[in-house]
Amino acid sequence: MKKISLILLIGIALFSTLACGLFSALTGSPSEEPDTVVLEPADEAVVVEEKPEVETEVEGLTQSGVVIFRDDFSDPTSGWDRNDWDNGFTDYVDNAYQITVKRENFNIWTNPYLYFEGDVSVEVDASKVAGDLDDNYGILCRYSGESSSPSYYFFYISSDGYGVIGKVIDGSTTYLSSEQMEYTEAINQGYATNHLRADCVGTTLTFYVNGELVATASDSSLSDGDVGLDGGTFTATSAEFLFDNFVVYQP
Secondary structure, eight states, X not given: OOEEOOOOOOOEEOOSSSOOOEEEOOOSSTTSOXXXXXXXXXXXXXXXXXXXXXXXXXXXXXXXXEEEEEEOSOOTTSSOOOEEETTEEEEEETTEEEEEEOSSSOEEEEOOSOOBOSOXXXXXXXXXXXXXXXXXXXXXXXXXXXXXXEEEEEEEEOTTSEEEEXXXXXXXXXXXXXXXXXXXXXXXXXXXXXXXXXXXXXXXXXXXXXXXXXXEEEOOSOOOBEEEEEEEESSOSOEEEEEEEEEEEEO
Protein backbone atom coordinates (compact mmCIF):
# COMPACT_ATOMS: atom_id res chain seq x y z
CA MET A 1 0.00 0.00 0.00
CA LYS A 2 1.24 3.47 -0.84
CA LYS A 3 1.92 5.71 2.13
CA ILE A 4 -0.22 8.84 2.26
CA SER A 5 0.64 12.44 3.08
CA LEU A 6 0.97 13.34 6.75
CA ILE A 7 0.19 16.43 8.82
CA LEU A 8 2.81 17.41 11.41
CA LEU A 9 1.82 19.62 14.31
CA ILE A 10 4.24 20.86 16.92
CA GLY A 11 3.54 20.31 20.62
CA ILE A 12 5.47 20.85 23.80
CA ALA A 13 9.18 21.44 24.47
CA LEU A 14 11.23 18.72 26.17
CA PHE A 15 14.83 18.51 27.37
CA SER A 16 16.71 21.79 27.78
CA THR A 17 20.09 20.23 27.03
CA LEU A 18 21.43 18.09 24.17
CA ALA A 19 18.67 19.72 22.16
CA CYS A 20 17.67 20.30 18.52
CA GLY A 21 16.05 16.93 17.82
CA LEU A 22 12.33 17.18 17.15
CA PHE A 23 10.17 14.19 17.97
CA SER A 24 6.74 14.18 16.40
CA ALA A 25 3.95 11.72 15.94
CA LEU A 26 3.01 11.04 12.35
CA THR A 27 -0.47 9.91 11.40
CA GLY A 28 -1.63 7.90 8.42
CA SER A 29 -4.38 10.42 7.71
CA PRO A 30 -4.14 14.16 7.01
CA SER A 31 -7.14 14.76 9.26
CA GLU A 32 -5.60 13.32 12.41
CA GLU A 33 -3.58 15.44 14.81
CA PRO A 34 -0.35 13.80 16.01
CA ASP A 35 1.30 13.97 19.41
CA THR A 36 4.60 15.83 19.33
CA VAL A 37 7.66 16.28 21.52
CA VAL A 38 10.03 19.17 20.77
CA LEU A 39 13.61 19.77 21.79
CA GLU A 40 15.05 23.29 21.71
CA PRO A 41 17.46 24.05 18.82
CA ALA A 42 20.84 25.70 19.16
CA ASP A 43 20.77 29.49 19.24
CA GLU A 44 23.94 30.07 17.25
CA ALA A 45 25.15 28.73 13.94
CA VAL A 46 28.47 26.94 13.89
CA VAL A 47 31.00 28.00 11.28
CA VAL A 48 32.23 24.95 9.38
CA GLU A 49 35.74 24.89 8.01
CA GLU A 50 35.88 23.97 4.33
CA LYS A 51 37.77 20.80 3.43
CA PRO A 52 39.41 19.91 0.11
CA GLU A 53 37.38 19.06 -2.95
CA VAL A 54 36.82 15.34 -3.25
CA GLU A 55 35.19 12.91 -5.62
CA THR A 56 33.46 9.73 -4.55
CA GLU A 57 31.70 7.00 -6.46
CA VAL A 58 28.70 5.10 -5.10
CA GLU A 59 27.27 2.32 -7.28
CA GLY A 60 27.68 4.21 -10.52
CA LEU A 61 26.91 7.68 -9.18
CA THR A 62 29.87 10.04 -9.05
CA GLN A 63 29.62 12.89 -6.57
CA SER A 64 32.08 15.77 -6.52
CA GLY A 65 32.30 18.99 -4.57
CA VAL A 66 33.86 20.66 -1.54
CA VAL A 67 33.33 18.70 1.67
CA ILE A 68 32.13 21.18 4.30
CA PHE A 69 31.15 18.67 7.00
CA ARG A 70 31.87 15.01 7.60
CA ASP A 71 31.04 12.68 10.49
CA ASP A 72 31.68 8.95 10.83
CA PHE A 73 30.22 9.07 14.36
CA SER A 74 33.39 7.70 15.94
CA ASP A 75 33.54 10.77 18.23
CA PRO A 76 30.55 10.89 20.61
CA THR A 77 31.19 14.59 21.24
CA SER A 78 30.73 15.69 17.62
CA GLY A 79 27.45 17.42 18.41
CA TRP A 80 24.46 15.18 17.66
CA ASP A 81 21.72 14.58 20.25
CA ARG A 82 22.17 11.91 22.92
CA ASN A 83 18.82 11.10 24.52
CA ASP A 84 16.96 8.11 25.97
CA TRP A 85 13.31 8.37 26.99
CA ASP A 86 10.06 6.37 26.86
CA ASN A 87 9.34 6.93 23.15
CA GLY A 88 12.81 6.86 21.66
CA PHE A 89 16.58 6.78 21.76
CA THR A 90 19.28 8.77 19.92
CA ASP A 91 23.00 8.28 20.52
CA TYR A 92 26.37 7.21 19.16
CA VAL A 93 26.61 3.40 19.11
CA ASP A 94 29.54 1.30 17.80
CA ASN A 95 30.95 4.07 15.58
CA ALA A 96 27.54 4.83 14.08
CA TYR A 97 24.55 6.97 15.04
CA GLN A 98 21.43 5.18 16.24
CA ILE A 99 17.82 6.32 16.19
CA THR A 100 15.32 4.02 17.90
CA VAL A 101 11.57 4.69 17.82
CA LYS A 102 9.61 2.90 20.53
CA ARG A 103 5.99 3.48 19.45
CA GLU A 104 3.85 3.58 16.32
CA ASN A 105 3.09 6.77 14.38
CA PHE A 106 6.09 8.54 15.83
CA ASN A 107 8.98 10.37 14.25
CA ILE A 108 12.38 11.35 15.67
CA TRP A 109 14.87 13.63 14.02
CA THR A 110 18.15 15.14 15.08
CA ASN A 111 20.62 17.79 13.90
CA PRO A 112 24.36 18.44 14.38
CA TYR A 113 23.89 22.09 15.46
CA LEU A 114 25.32 23.57 12.25
CA TYR A 115 24.32 26.15 9.66
CA PHE A 116 24.93 25.85 5.92
CA GLU A 117 24.31 28.81 3.67
CA GLY A 118 22.87 28.09 0.24
CA ASP A 119 23.20 24.84 -1.68
CA VAL A 120 24.21 21.52 -0.10
CA SER A 121 24.41 17.89 -1.10
CA VAL A 122 24.04 15.47 1.82
CA GLU A 123 24.95 11.76 1.83
CA VAL A 124 24.69 9.00 4.42
CA ASP A 125 24.69 5.21 4.73
CA ALA A 126 21.38 4.40 6.41
CA SER A 127 20.50 0.95 7.78
CA LYS A 128 17.32 -0.58 9.14
CA VAL A 129 18.43 -2.97 11.89
CA ALA A 130 15.33 -3.88 13.94
CA GLY A 131 11.59 -3.46 14.21
CA ASP A 132 8.67 -3.69 11.80
CA LEU A 133 9.05 -2.50 8.20
CA ASP A 134 6.25 0.11 7.93
CA ASP A 135 8.58 3.00 8.69
CA ASN A 136 10.40 6.00 7.22
CA TYR A 137 14.00 7.22 7.55
CA GLY A 138 16.36 9.57 5.79
CA ILE A 139 17.96 13.01 5.45
CA LEU A 140 16.97 16.58 6.32
CA CYS A 141 18.30 19.81 4.81
CA ARG A 142 17.69 23.56 5.26
CA TYR A 143 16.41 23.12 8.80
CA SER A 144 15.47 26.41 10.48
CA GLY A 145 12.86 28.15 12.59
CA GLU A 146 11.65 28.08 16.16
CA SER A 147 11.52 24.82 18.08
CA SER A 148 7.72 24.99 18.17
CA SER A 149 7.42 25.52 14.40
CA PRO A 150 10.46 24.29 12.47
CA SER A 151 10.92 24.30 8.72
CA TYR A 152 13.01 21.93 6.58
CA TYR A 153 13.09 19.65 3.54
CA PHE A 154 13.05 15.87 4.06
CA PHE A 155 14.12 12.94 1.89
CA TYR A 156 12.63 9.68 3.18
CA ILE A 157 12.62 6.03 2.25
CA SER A 158 10.78 3.15 3.91
CA SER A 159 11.98 -0.38 4.60
CA ASP A 160 9.23 -1.77 2.35
CA GLY A 161 10.44 0.15 -0.70
CA TYR A 162 8.87 3.61 -0.86
CA GLY A 163 10.43 7.07 -1.18
CA VAL A 164 9.44 10.74 -1.16
CA ILE A 165 10.69 14.35 -0.96
CA GLY A 166 8.69 16.71 1.23
CA LYS A 167 8.83 19.80 3.39
CA VAL A 168 7.78 21.01 6.80
CA ILE A 169 6.95 24.71 6.97
CA ASP A 170 6.24 26.12 10.42
CA GLY A 171 5.37 22.61 11.58
CA SER A 172 3.05 21.68 8.69
CA THR A 173 4.04 18.77 6.41
CA THR A 174 3.59 18.59 2.62
CA TYR A 175 4.84 15.97 0.17
CA LEU A 176 6.49 17.61 -2.83
CA SER A 177 7.68 14.90 -5.23
CA SER A 178 4.34 13.06 -5.22
CA GLU A 179 1.07 12.97 -3.33
CA GLN A 180 2.09 9.69 -1.69
CA MET A 181 5.32 7.88 -0.97
CA GLU A 182 6.04 6.01 -4.21
CA TYR A 183 7.48 2.55 -4.68
CA THR A 184 10.97 2.19 -6.21
CA GLU A 185 13.15 -0.82 -6.98
CA ALA A 186 16.23 1.23 -6.02
CA ILE A 187 15.67 0.65 -2.29
CA ASN A 188 17.23 -2.36 -0.56
CA GLN A 189 14.22 -3.54 1.42
CA GLY A 190 14.06 -5.07 4.87
CA TYR A 191 16.98 -5.09 7.27
CA ALA A 192 19.46 -3.60 4.85
CA THR A 193 21.74 -0.63 4.20
CA ASN A 194 20.91 2.07 1.65
CA HIS A 195 23.17 4.89 0.51
CA LEU A 196 21.09 8.08 0.44
CA ARG A 197 21.92 11.36 -1.27
CA ALA A 198 19.84 14.54 -1.07
CA ASP A 199 20.69 17.54 -3.28
CA CYS A 200 19.27 20.90 -2.22
CA VAL A 201 20.39 23.21 -5.04
CA GLY A 202 18.50 26.44 -5.57
CA THR A 203 14.82 25.56 -5.91
CA THR A 204 15.60 22.04 -7.15
CA LEU A 205 15.47 19.07 -4.76
CA THR A 206 16.83 15.72 -5.93
CA PHE A 207 16.87 12.35 -4.15
CA TYR A 208 19.12 9.39 -5.00
CA VAL A 209 19.07 5.94 -3.40
CA ASN A 210 22.00 3.62 -4.07
CA GLY A 211 23.03 5.76 -7.02
CA GLU A 212 19.61 5.81 -8.67
CA LEU A 213 17.41 8.88 -9.04
CA VAL A 214 14.16 8.18 -7.18
CA ALA A 215 12.47 11.58 -6.78
CA THR A 216 12.69 15.24 -7.78
CA ALA A 217 10.81 18.34 -6.71
CA SER A 218 10.92 22.11 -7.07
CA ASP A 219 10.25 24.47 -4.18
CA SER A 220 11.39 27.95 -3.14
CA SER A 221 10.24 27.99 0.49
CA LEU A 222 13.67 27.44 2.11
CA SER A 223 17.15 28.57 1.11
CA ASP A 224 19.56 27.51 3.88
CA GLY A 225 19.87 26.05 7.38
CA ASP A 226 20.97 22.94 9.25
CA VAL A 227 21.04 19.33 8.06
CA GLY A 228 19.85 16.25 9.89
CA LEU A 229 18.77 12.62 10.15
CA ASP A 230 15.33 11.10 10.69
CA GLY A 231 13.75 7.84 11.76
CA GLY A 232 10.05 7.17 12.17
CA THR A 233 7.18 4.68 12.22
CA PHE A 234 3.78 4.37 10.63
CA THR A 235 2.01 1.17 11.79
CA ALA A 236 5.29 -0.28 13.05
CA THR A 237 5.31 -0.39 16.85
CA SER A 238 9.10 0.00 16.95
CA ALA A 239 11.98 0.66 14.58
CA GLU A 240 15.74 0.96 14.92
CA PHE A 241 18.08 2.65 12.44
CA LEU A 242 21.83 3.14 12.18
CA PHE A 243 23.53 5.94 10.20
CA ASP A 244 27.17 6.19 9.15
CA ASN A 245 29.50 8.12 6.82
CA PHE A 246 27.52 11.36 6.93
CA VAL A 247 28.92 13.92 4.47
CA VAL A 248 27.80 17.41 3.43
CA TYR A 249 29.16 18.81 0.17
CA GLN A 250 29.02 22.25 -1.36
CA PRO A 251 27.92 21.21 -4.87
